[in-house]
Amino acid sequence: MSASPLAPGWLVPPADPNALAPAVWPEGAHRDESGVVAIGGVGATALAERFGTPVMVLDEGVARARAARTRTAFESAAARHGTGVRIYYAGKAFLSVEVARWMRQEGLRIDVSTLGELEVALAADVPAALLGFHGNNKSVTEIERAVEVGVGSIIIDSEIEVERLAAVAARQGRTQRVLIRVNTGVHAETHDFLATAHEDQKFGFSLGQAPHIVARVREADHLELEGLHCHIGSQIFGTDGFRESAARLLQVVAQIGGDVPVLNLGGGFGIAYTSADRATPIEELADGILDVVAAECAARGIPLPVVAFEPGRSIIGPAGVTLYEVGTVKDVTVDTEQGTANRRYVSVDGGMSDNPRPALYDAQYSARIASRASSDAPELVRVVGKHCESGDIVVDAEYLPADVAPGDLVAVAATGAYCHALSSNYNHVPRPPVVAVRDGAARVIVRGESIADLLARDAGLAPSRGDE
Structure with a gap:
């Protein structure tokens, strides 16, 4: 496959869009026999089912x-x-x-x-x-x-x-x-x-x-x-x-x-x-x-x-991976010097509230579909968040299988540093949990927030009887 004219010069179309680059992903991360990405011996789908998404996973x-x-x-x-x-x-x-x-x-x-x-x-x-x-x-x-x-x-x-x-x-x-x-x-x-x-x-x-x-x-x-x-x-x-x-x-x-x-x-x-x-x-x-x-x-x-x-x-x-669920996928036609080109926008259920580095520093990340393997050819995508900002970008440019679809889990690598630490409640989005994995076991080490947590801090609400 030839590179998309919208792709940055450093981004090369992968021979296999399912592969996990060893230098980028946590040591030992791999796809199991069903094609699911496992981190610290725990599968991405099991993590999402138990802890929800987004979730920041740390390989202890x-x-x-x-x-x-x-x-x-x-x-x-x-x-x-x-x-x-x-x-x-x-x-x-x-x-x-x-x-x-x-x-x-x-x-x-x-x-x-x-x-x-x-x-x-x-x-x-x-x-x-x-x-x-x-x-x-x-x-x-x-x-x-x-x-x-x-x-x-x-x-x-x-x-x-x-x-x-x-x-x-x-x-x-x-x-x-x-x-x-x-x-x-x-x-x-x-x-x-x-x-x-x-x-x-x-x-x-x-x-x-x-x-x-x-x-x-x-x-x-x-x-x-x-x-x-x-x-x-x-x-x-x-x-x-x-x-x-x-x-x-x-x-x-x-x-x-x-x-x-x-x-x-x-x-x-x-x-x-x-x-x-x-x-x-x-x-x-x-x-x-x-x-x-x-x-x-x-x-x-x-x-x-x-x-x-x-x-x-x-x-x-390098110990951190953030898991998101895809909500929508849409194609946008972009004019280039070589003619028109397609950029596929993959929207996920997190964004700049759990990782503001792309918005702050134009930081680049790598992503893969984590819930399954795919035989489709790689397609240039931009993984974006759910916030009301055009700059709410999670991964600016990446090649994912062309059949990426709503409900897929997308894993973003190398998010252990300066992601959760810089997280916010922008748009009143609760911050996600941090889950440690090791030897096939998972446990929460930082609890995620709920809407109730956010409302509890709002002094404009009348106190409940228990607070009086």
């Missing part, structure tokens, strides 16, 4: 394995150079009590950025000393709670925060360990990175400001400088951006005397959302980054610090 085994593999890769790379690492799971990607427990059991720490995320991690019995607290506008209430419970490190993001945090720590009679977030001027996305003198963003301090903030922290009686932190972007392939950023950050370390126990290089490791993506193996990332940190430290004559990282998407993203 895959999430745990990716967490363990990440930790092992960085520990091995660091050990070659005689230092240690800290791996923080970036809770903003997706956080629940169960997921926090998985990460801790696999040897990871947790990175939080709000009071809510902090309380989820504490509810999961993650020791506060193993938490890092981010945020460009931490409230006094958040800081007080973080200091009170003994959060391991707080990442300082503004000069005001130095004063605010020092005052809270003094009132509580504690010494709080902190890292200082530094903008290295390196911004990386996918295969490319840009290095400039300054970054125009809300987070952190410039390279030139950093020594002054370090001095302020060192002067504060109740603050202890633990290290420097940077984050260069998201969905990054390759090591070049990390290498450049580390070199710049270590130049600051040299300027302030070289006495910095921890160097946190953030996260942002990319994953495969489509068959065109080539994610960098985590072992390659670990070896490449640790090699450059060691070399830069040696060149500057400074001690090699403990190196920290904050992966989120690369751990939880």
